[in-house]
Amino acid sequence: MIRRWISVPAVAGTVVALCCHGFVLAEDKDPPTKPKAAASEKGDAEKTEKPAAEKKPVDPFAVPEGNDPKVIALFLSRLQRVPVKNRTPEGIIEHLGKLEKVADELLSRDLEDQLLEQAIGMKFQILSLYAQREVEGAEEKQSEFLAKAAEDPRPVVANMAKTYQKMQRVQQIGDLEKAERAALIQELAKDLQEGELNSDEVEFAMMAANSLAELGETEDAVAALNLFAKNIEATGSPNGEKVVSAMLGTARKLTLPGNPIEISGKKIDGTEFNITELKGKVVLVDFWATWCGPCLAELPNVAEQYELYHDKGFEVVGISLDEDREALEEFLKEKQLPWIQLHQNDGAGWGNDNAARYAIQGIPACFLVDQEGKVVSLECRGEVLPKMLEQLLGPAEKKPAAEEKAETPEKSK
Structure with missing residues (x-):
């Protein structure tokens, strides 16, 4: 299943809740100071304490060496709790930059599929937040990243990049020409018919139909929903019944204006x-x-x-x-x-x-x-x-009881 920025994977959640965490890494915390024991003997009083060795600061963004999945997973878990030091817009961008370097480092390694999924999801989310914050060139950078990742020899990276590309097209369906919209709907319908029913493909299909409805293209939205439902039904998927029902129900709802309702x-x-x-x-x-x-x-x-x-x-x-x-x-x-x-x-x-x-x-x-x-x-x-x-x-012929009650004292004077 794709780890989408709209449903934020665990690691990419770091960049969404940047200013919400008040946590620090365990390594950053100073150990509690123990009270010194009173000297009970002359020998103890004459003893001198050795100065404590200075603790080197830990860089929470330093990716551990090696590809041990447990070590990397622990690192990512801790990374989620790293707060933004400077909560200004510039500070947040700086924090995002550090997280982006982490994602790039992870993607450069030969990691397990699940970790690669987290890394590409994290990178995509960061680039999305750059775009939301109107960082110059962010959208172009995101498109270039996905295009390159789609050619990655590792299937998990390439497949996820292609799915993110498709999600982008669905989100931007309002900017497409009518012929391009129709082609995208046919592509989504075909995806629903191939292989096992995939929750991501279902979500993309519903997202596309809802976007068409919001654009006022009700007829196209209804046609798309009916096509999607038909293709899912044709697969005979045991999980498809509820999805088909929801799609057909949404189509009925969209066609209600100007028509009778069944209740x-x-x-x-x-x-x-x-x-x-x-x-x-x-x-x-x-x-x-x-x-x-x-x-x-x-x-x-x-x-x-x-x-x-x-x-x-x-x-x-x-x-x-x-x-x-x-x-x-x-x-x-x-x-x-x-x-x-x-x-x-x-x-x-x-x-x-x-x-x-x-x-x-x-x-x-x-x-x-x-x-x-x-x-x-x-x-x-x-x-x-x-x-x-x-x-x-027509206009109401009487006022609400609350207003009538408020006016009563005036009338009695």
């Missing part, structure tokens, strides 16, 4: 529900859970809009991804939320049928549905919700 299940009281029952009303479909902090932070906003717009035809359908039914029921009893709540009482959690249908991988997640039963927005939290409700239902 059904059992309410908290056990009765069946289908969103078609609410046609003619504006509906907020809200995926949430009692353990989700951001979900709970959004509840007051949803409650306020429900109070303002319910009489004008606004409904909310909460879909809880809680695994603990008892915790959910206690929460609902305490908060007295007045809207519809669906829950799949089988411990499904993230495996909830509605969540799986649209590849919900993070909450809170919400969809806003208009009076015709068609989705009008996949983003409807915070200030966006009241604005969209006003567009669909």
Whole structure:
């Protein structure tokens, strides 16, 4: 598996958390000073102490001699704990330079594959951080490094370099011409069909599709996801079912705007529900859970809009991804939320049928549905919700209870 800078390998983690470590190497610590014993005899008093031998400073960036994997692994482990002495931008660049020399030294040696993976991952991460800090020539240097490493006679180095090159192309898909994008999608699809299902290739494919969606190329993103899913399914991989489901679910979600949504299940009281029952009303479909902090932070906003717009035809359908039914029921009893709540009482959690249908991988997640039963927005939290409700239902005819209460004393005077 590739050790990517986006998921930071253990060693390259050093350069990401540069300013976060407060550790020093064990060799850098001064030994505790022992108190001198009081002289009890005349002979002891006349003894003179020999001056302690000066300890040579240890260079934490000095790579040990030889290729013993245990020694090198211990060195790398200690290297992670080396703090940045000068935490200025210049000091951090200097620290990165020392780490880069370590990576270069390791790559020059005949090491075990795992150590070479760490070394190339470390080098790539450092060059990425140079680019992020706008060091002149950093991007060119990174490209040159990968091009040279891709020709390395050691398979592990060459293969990882080629994979990093592919990752770069995926990350820069927005800068490619349409024909180049299409070629990259076909390449990624082919990779998914060859050999065992590889988590890196799956991630690259999803990254490419999501980037296309963010660029507004929804049709291309959906086509890519369907192609990826088809190729994975064709391999018959035992691990492919969940990946295919996620890809197809993401494709469904991307095509929701302007189309009907399928939501059904059992309410908290056990009765069946289908969103078609609410046609003619504006509906907020809200995926949430009692353990989700951001979900709970959004509840007051949803409650306020429900109070303002319910009489004008606004409904909310909460879909809880809680695994603990008892915790959910206690929460609902305490908060007295007045809207519809669906829950799949089988411990499904993230495996909830509605969540799986649209590849919900993070909450809170919400969809806003208009009076015709068609989705009008996949983003409807915070200030966006009241604005969209006003567009669909007109201005609110009453003020929130909190504002009315605040105005009451003025009216009584």
